[in-house]
Amino acid sequence: MSVIGIDxxxxxxxIAVARQGGIETIANDYSLRSTPSTIAFGEKNRVLGVAAKNQMTTNMKNTVHCFKRLLGRHYRxxxxxxxxxxLQYRVVELPDRNVGIVVRYLNEEQTFTPIQITAMLFTKLKLTAEQALGIKVNDVVIGVPCFYTDxxxxxxxxxxxxxxLNVLRLLNETTATALAYGIYKQDLPSSEEKPRNVVFVDCGNANLQVSVVAFNKGKLKMLATAADSNLGGRDFDHLLAQHFAIEFKSKYKIDATTNPRAWLRLCTEVEKLKKQMSANSTDLPINIEVxxxxxxxxxxxxxxxxxxxxLSDCSLKLDDIASVEIVGGSTRIPAIKQLIEKVFNKIPSTTLNQDEAVARGCALQCAILSPAFKVREFxxxxxxPYSIRLVWQDESGQEADMEVFPKNHQMLTFYRREPFTLQAQYTVPSTFPDPIIGHYTVENVAPGPEGECQxxxxxxxxxxxxxxxxxxxxLTEKKEAVEESQENMETEDKHDKTTDGTANNQESGGGNQSPAAEEGNQQENEGGEKKGKKMLKTVELPIKEVVKSHGPAELNSLVERESQMVQADKLENERINAKNAVEEYVYDxxxxxxxxxxxxISEGDRxxxxxxxEDTENWLYEEGEDCKKQVYLDKLVELKKQGEPIKERRREREDLPAAFESLxxxxxxxxxATEQFRQDDEKYNHLDGAQVEKVEKAIGEKQEWVDKNLGTITSTPLHVDLPITASQVRSEKGTFEALVNPIMNKPKPKPKVYSMKAYVNLMSG
Structure with a gap:
């Protein structure tokens, strides 16, 4: 069973995978651990990952990258x-206000959503994992920025x-990093001791995330997180690119900013320069760093x-922080390291793999959630990260609201006669242009027996x-039951309980009436008649939700379209491989x-x-440029009819000497062995003479066969097929040994063992 994590x-x-021996990072088909988040589209197929990034400059408008920033957001x-x-590719607004990415694919203009583009990348990552592991991949944990919205x-x-992919959990990247750090630590303080507080700074390509985590043995608690979702290594690349663009314009009168291809190449080169400056591995002009x-x-x-x-949100003093760990490629920039040391008064540490920490943490979380692995309890x-409030209308039509988070669980109580809708939204509007998370309608609510609120x-x-x-x-219903079974019945608890077992009751002013009196004991009416015991029955109510997510029908449509594209890619790759096989055979x-x-080979045949x-090569680059797979397979068969016999002659000439030598x-x-038998060698004196003669006859026949065929081989020209093959010689050897070995290797009989009485009789005559 596969257990993988994806950063x-x-x-x-x-991609990281959990194995019995630990966590490993998977290399892709280019033997690289990092797979670019890039998708390219062509006339016949899609190109994913490394190959897509390699052809970005030649196919800019149809190469999609940086699409992670487009997920879940409206166009405006x-x-x-x-x-x-x-971005170099075209982005449009769709009728539902979402983002559409326009590319030319299969010789026509097509529009994909960021969700579809991301699915294409995940398909590539899934295939990479399956090829590396040799098994199907299904369950996965994916890392997401801590600031990601609903x-x-x-x-x-x-x-x-x-x-x-079946996502067991979307794990915040800050949490994944902390898990990868803490689960292997053997010296963490016990639960009764003061926790070890560690700061993690993760600066990647496009965002900066900082977190403070309290560690105790077997557990971690996230104290605070902060992020800048629009600050990363690419911003430093952009500054360098602008600097050189201005310099080129002043010196050479060339404006790289007006040519997308030139700008892309410049950005690629300044990224390499930034890495050199960060590593300090080469001599660079000092004025560039300044x-x-x-x-x-x-x-x-x-x-x-x-x-x-x-630091402010975690409410810790600098002395309370044990260490500062850095991850992410852009934390290698010296200026950022200096800032970290300045703020936290500690030299940043690189205990974790800066590039792979998130993937490894996700793989660990996947192993924890999987029943197939036994992982240390953690x-x-x-x-x-964001406070959330619920908004609703009470029975008078007035709007009411309540902030329900940052706590992890909340129980709200409403008194209603009819179905009602709750609207969840972020408290701070700046979090998202559209702060609404979703609408949730509680259905099947009706007035009580006496028309009261439920x-x-x-x-x-x-x-x-x-x-x-x-x-x-x-819904809590009252039901009269004098001697009724208690199954599915319960008296109302004094406090509402949350799923984690703690009392956390918050009642809202959702209605204008107070709850009806609850009778837990038998009562007598005016006539002295006994009244049945009032019991409470809980009835689950259906909830209809409207959220920013695709419905089942839309998802099935996306899955079907992705499957079609995957199949098209597979067929095209097979076609290209068949064509390449013909081309390789021609050149070889x-x-x-x-x-x-x-x-x-004879001169005429050559x-x-x-x-x-030569004709095949010309055909490949002319009418054979775009043929079906079977055409190339047939062409290869035709070539091999002429070429393989020549290769076979060479192989036979090389293999036959060794085969004859072995025989x-x-x-x-x-x-x-037969000669030693004739000399009365003790080793063979137990053998049957007739059987040995049979061996001697076989030796003579086989020697004659070898001499005859060696002579034939010697007289046969190199460009002519030999009358005998190495496999035939090996077969002759097998037949010979099957006859000879049982006779000549026959074990000596064991000496007879006599009893003392038999021995005396034998000696006495």
Missing amino acids: FGNDGCY DPKLQAEVSS AERRALLDAAFTAG SLEEMSAPLLKRVESTLQQC SVTDVQ KVKVKVRVNLHGLFTVASAS VRSRIYDDLGQY EKLSRLL LSSVQLARK
């Missing part, structure tokens, strides 16, 4: 518009479902602000994926018939084959 990055992805979102302005998380889940520090001052100020924000307590309990929570959900809604045989195969190879060795050993 879905803006620039590249990592200001953050999305800022992102779109730097809509972004749902979009990611839809993409994973489209790719055929200029970068000056240019990036606003960015560095934002980095410092985010660090300070996290408790994870995460935080809710008591409805609604449980809301943030689940493992970080999604807000209305987990359940229930043509070069060898004048080299190592030259003496095994000229004939050479013409066939002659067996004949020689048998001859030596």
Whole structure:
């Protein structure tokens, strides 16, 4: 059973797998651990990952990258518009206000959503994992930025479902990093001791995340997180690119910013320069480093602000922090390291693999959630990054609301006569242009027997994926039952209990009437008649939700379309491989018939084959450029009819000497054994003479057969097929040894053992 974790990055992805021996990072088909988050479209198929990034400059408008930033956002979102302005491919607004990515695919213009593009990448990652592990991959944990909203998380889940992945959990990248750090630590303080507080700074390609985590033995608790969702390594690349673009314009009168292809190449080169500057591995002009520090001052100020924000939110003193761990590629920038040391008064540590920490943490979480693995118990307590409130209308039509999070579970009680709707939204509007998370309608609510309001309990929570959900809604009905079974009946608890077993009752002013009196004891009416015992029965109510996610029908449609594209890619790859096989065979045989195969082909046959190879090559680049797979397979068969006999002659000439030598060795050993038998050697004196004669006859026949065939081989020209093959010689050896060995290797009989009485009789005559 596969247990994998995926770090879905803006620039590249990592896949980690949990094995019995630990966590490993999977390499892709280019032997690289990082797979670029890039999808390219062509006339026949899609190109995914490394190959897509390699052809970005030649197919810019049809190569999609940085699409992680487009997930779950509307087209008119200001953050999305800022992102779109730097993209080379075309982005449009769809009728539902969502984003559409327009590319030319299969010789026609097609539009895909960011969810579909992400699903394509996940399909590639799934295939990479399956090829590396040799088994099907299904269950997965995917890392997401801690600042991802409900809509972004749902979009990611839809993409994973489209790719055929079962997401056990969307794990915050900050939490994944902390888990990868803490689960292997053997020296963490016990639960009764003061926790070890560690700061994690993760600066990647497009965002900065900072977290403070308290560790105790077997558990971690996230104390605070802070993030800048629009600050990463690419912003420093952009500053460098702008610097050189201005310099080129002033010196060479070339404006790289007006040519998308030139700008892309410049960005690629300055990224390499930034990495060299960060590694300090080569001598660089000192003015470049100074200029970068000056240019990036606003960015560095934002980095410092985010660090300070996290330190303030965790309410810890600097002395309470044990260490600062850095992950993410952009934390290698010296200026960022200096800022971290300045804010936390500690030298940053690189205990974790800076690039693979998130993927490894996700794989660990997947192993913890999987029943197939036994993992050390480790408790994870995460935080809710955004406060959420519920809004509803009471029975008078007035709007009421309540902030229900950051707590992880809440039980709300409403008094209603009819179905009602709750609206969940983020408290701070700046979190998202559209703060509404979803609408949840509690159905099947009706007035009580006397027309009174019914008591409805609604449980809301943030689940493992970080999604807000209305987990359940229930109606408490009173029922009279004198001697009725207690099954499915319960008296009302004094406190509502949440799923984690703690009392956490919050009653809202959802109605204008107080709850009806609850009678737990038998009562007598005016006539002295006994009244049945009032019991409470809980009835689960259906909930209809409207959230920013695809419905089952839409998801099935996405899955079907992705499957069709996967099949089309597979057929096209097979066609290309068949074509390449023909081309490779042409080049291989043509070069060898004048080299190592030259003496095994006649001059006339060489000229004939050479013409066939040349004609095939010309055909490949003309009418054979775009044929079906079977056409190439047939062409390869035709070529092999001419080329393989030549290769076979060479192989036989090389293999036959060794085969004859092996056969002659067996004949020689048998001859030596028969000679020793004739000399009354004690080793063979138990053998039957008639059987030995049979062996001697076989030796003579086999020697004659060898001499005859060796002579034939010697007289046969190299370019003519031999009358005998190496496999035939090996077969003759097997037949010979099957006859000879049982006779000559027959074991001596064991000496008879006599009893004492028999021995005396034997000696006495």
